[in-house]
Amino acid sequence: MTVHAGSAHSAKGWAVRDDGFPATLVDAVARNAGEAGGRVAFRERQYGIWREWSWSEVRDQVLALAAGLDAIGLERGHALTVVGDNRASIYFSMLAANALGAFPAPVYPDVPVDEFGAYMRFGNPRLALAEDQEQVDKLIDLRARTGQPEMILFDDRRGMAAYGVDGILPLDAVREKGAARLKAEPGLRADLSGRAKPDDIAVLLYSSGTTGMPKGIPLRHRNVVGGVRNAEAGGYFGRHEELFAYLPTAWVGDFIFTLGAGVLLQATINIPERQETALHDLREVAPTFYLAAPRAWDNMLTRVQVGMADSTPLKRRLFDFFMPRAIAHERNRLAGERLGLSERLLDLVGEALVYGPIKDFLGLSRARRAFTGGEAMGEETFLFFRGLGIRLKQFYGQTETCALSAAQTEGAVKLHTVGRAMPGTEVRVDDNGEIMLKSESVIDAYYDDPEASAKAFADGWLRTGDAGYLEADGDLVVLGRVSEVVRTAAGERFIPNFIENRIKFSSYVRNVAVFGTGRDMLTAIVCIDYEAVGHWAERRAITYGSYAELSQKPEVLALIEGVLAHVNTMQPEGLRIRRFANLHKDFDPDDGEITRTRKLRRAVIEESYATLIDALYGGAASVTFEATVAYEDGTRGVLRRDLAIREVPA
Incomplete structure (x- = not known):
C-alpha cells in the first residue's frame, strides 16, 4: 500500500493513511500528543537522574526546534548532518528536520574527519548538529577543508564557552528562537505540523561501503510507516513498548526499531547517560523490546560466564547444573518435542534460582520481544538465551528495506533460517540464487545514483545481493553475498x-x-x-x-x-x-x-x-x-x- 501526499486528515488535524496509521513521523508525534499527551515518550539519564518528556512535551520540543531550524536556513529537501551518540535532543532535532520537509543524515561518531566528506555528499548539508565538543572540532576541521557545513549546532555546552569561531550555535539557542517565533506567529504551529509529506525523505542513511564509496539510502516516511505497520501486523512490534536507545544513530536499526517504531507505536524511548553506562542503565530500564547484533549477544554471554566464574561455589554449581539442561530443553522444543512434567518442573525451579537472576543481571527480565540480525548468530549463544526464557529470534533486512523483510515467529524458530516474509512483503529467489524483495518498506532508488539504482531495482523488486533459498514451508535461508x-x-x-x-x-x-x-x-x-x-x-x-x-x-x-x-x-x-x-x-x-x-x-x-x-x-x-x-x-x-x-x- 502506498499513500502519497494527498493523505486524508483526521478530525484532530494530523494526516492518516487509509489503514489508520499516521502518514508521517511528524503526524505520529501530533497524534500521540493528541491521544496520549501525558504518556511518557522519552526518558534520558542525566547525571544519574532519569529525565522524562511526555508526548505533549515532545511535540512542543519538535515544533520549537523546527521553527528555529527554519529561521536559520534549513530548507525542504535539504540534509541536516547529525553526529553523536543517542540523545533526546538529537532525536527531537531529527523529527524537527522532518517537520520542515528536510531530513537528518546521521553519521557514525567514530568516523574520522578524512572520511567524513563521503557522508555529506547529498542534500546540500549546510547545517550540522554535533553532540559535543569532540564532534564540533571534527566539523570545524571539515569546514576548513570543504566549506561545509556553514553552520554547526551543538547540544552539549561543556568545553564550548571559549570557542571564538563564527557559525557555531548551541542547540538551546535554536530552540529558544523557535519558541519565540511560535509565540509571535499564530499560524506557524499549524503550518509546521502540516509540512511533512509521505513522499518526503525521513532519513538519509548510507551503505557500508565494502566495495567503494557508500551509497545514499533515502528512507521516505511511507517506507518507514509501511515497514513498521507490516512488523506490527506480524507481531514483531507491539504498542507501548519500553525501548532502549543505545544503537548507533547512523544505523538503520536505531532509526527504525527505536525512533520509527517508538513514535508510530507510542513506545517509551529510554536513552542511557552515555555508552559507558549503557549496561548499567539497561538493567534499570529492563526494556520489553530489545535488539542487538550477534556480537553483542556473544558479549552478554561472555559477561555471564565471567561473572559465574568469579561467583561463589554454590552459584557455580547451580549454573553448571541448570544451564546445560535448559539448553537441552530448548533444543528439544525447537525440534518439536513436548517436555515432560519433570522437565517443566525443572525449568520452573531453574527460573527461580538461575534463569531469572541472570535475566535481571542483564536487564532483560521484561524482554517479551528480543531480536538479532545483521549476520548469523552462533547456535550456542542462540540456545543459551532462549534457554534462559528470552524468546530471541532472527530477523532479516537491509537498510534499503527499512531492515524489515523477514523474521522468525515463536513456534516456528529454526536454527538455520531467518524466518518467513513479514506481512506485506514478497520474497523470491531468482535463477542465480539471489534473494529479491518487494514491499512498501523498500526504497525506490539510491540518492542521486541512477547507475546503482538501475542495477538494484526493477519493477518494484530489490535485488538484495544476498544468495539464499526458500524452504518448502516458506522459511528463508541466507547464505551470503552473491558477489562473494x-x-x-x-x-x-x-x-x-x-x-x-x-x-x-x-x-x-x-x-x-x-x-x-x-x-x-x-x-x-x-x-x-x-x-x-x-x-x-x-x-x-x-x-x-x-x-x-x-x-x-x-x-x-x-x-x-x-x-x-x-x-x-x-x-x-x-x-x-x-x-x-x-x-x-x-x-x-x-x-x-x-x-x-x-x-x-x-x-x-x-x-x-x-x-x-x-x-x-x-x-x-x-x-x-x-x-x-x-x-x-x-x-x-x-x-x-x-x-x-x-x-x-x-
Missing part, C-alpha cells in the same frame, strides 16, 4: 562469508577472513576476541601482556585450531580450512579493514596482509609481518610481529 560466490582451484563454489560466520559462532573469535579463491585449499586469518580469550587464559593461569602476545600463545593457537577443526566437520572435504594464523590485532575500521558496521573489506585485507597470505600458502611455520603504524601526531612507523602459522588437523 567464488571457486577454488578445483572448481568448488563457496561463499567466504558463510564460512566466516560459522567460525564466528565461537565466542573466542572476534573477526576472521577466509581465503581460497583460485587456490588448492582454504586458509584463514583469525582475530581473537580479546575479552573472551583473555578470560579463558586467566582461568588457566596463562600470563600475557597484550592482545598481540595473547594471540600467539601456543595454548591460544591450539584453542583456535580446535574451533576451526570443529567448523571443518560441517564443511565438504574440499572446503575445509587447512592452515591459519592468529593476527596480532583485531581488524579495525580506522585502518579500512572493516566498515563501521564491521563488514570485511576484502580487497583492503588482501592487500594489507599479502605477505601473511603468501606465507599461509607457502608452507612456512611462521612469518615476520611488518605493519605501517600511523601515530596521532601524523608520523608513521613500522611494527614487526612474528606470527605463527598452524595446520588444522583432519
